[in-house]
Amino acid sequence: MAPASSSLPIVFFLVAMSFVVVVSGQKNGAIYHLFGGEGSVTIEECPDKCNYRCSATSHTKACLTYCNYCCERCLCVPSGTYGNKEECPCYNNLKTQEGKPKCP
Template identity: 70%
Template sequence: VSGSTNGGFYRPAGAEGSVSIEECPQKCDYRCSATKRQEPCLKYCNICCQKCLCVPSGTSGNKEECPCYNNLKSSQGNSKCP
């Protein structure tokens, strides 16, 4: 089974579909660990994770890893996902 991982369903860290809904809270805990605004960060990260099934790597930035997460906008046109 050289070159395939998880039956061909492997996704690199941060890529869409790389996170299961059950993993969202853990991924968002890390994503929001460096912010002073924990509550809103966790709320929106989890919303975005459940919709996109991904969370970018690191505590900020890297949103290009997950276009769905990156492209979700608030009603004001700002980035919805932390």
């Protein structure tokens, strides 16, 4: 009979895979994760996240309008007041009819 320690990697893999299934899934068409990224923001948190995101722009009203739209759709707002859109691929990939970025 094989020693019990030889099954440790298999048990660890199964536990790790179970954890991945628990912390990720589909919500409103966007993939969400409990540790940041897509879906890490609730709809109720969008106004506060967008207030910070738009705090450094001179076009505050337009920024807030589009940021909140994008946040509610993607459940994610990139960190900081500019850039970092790679943190939220859905937010980054929303485009206007002209093909320009929709989300600030």
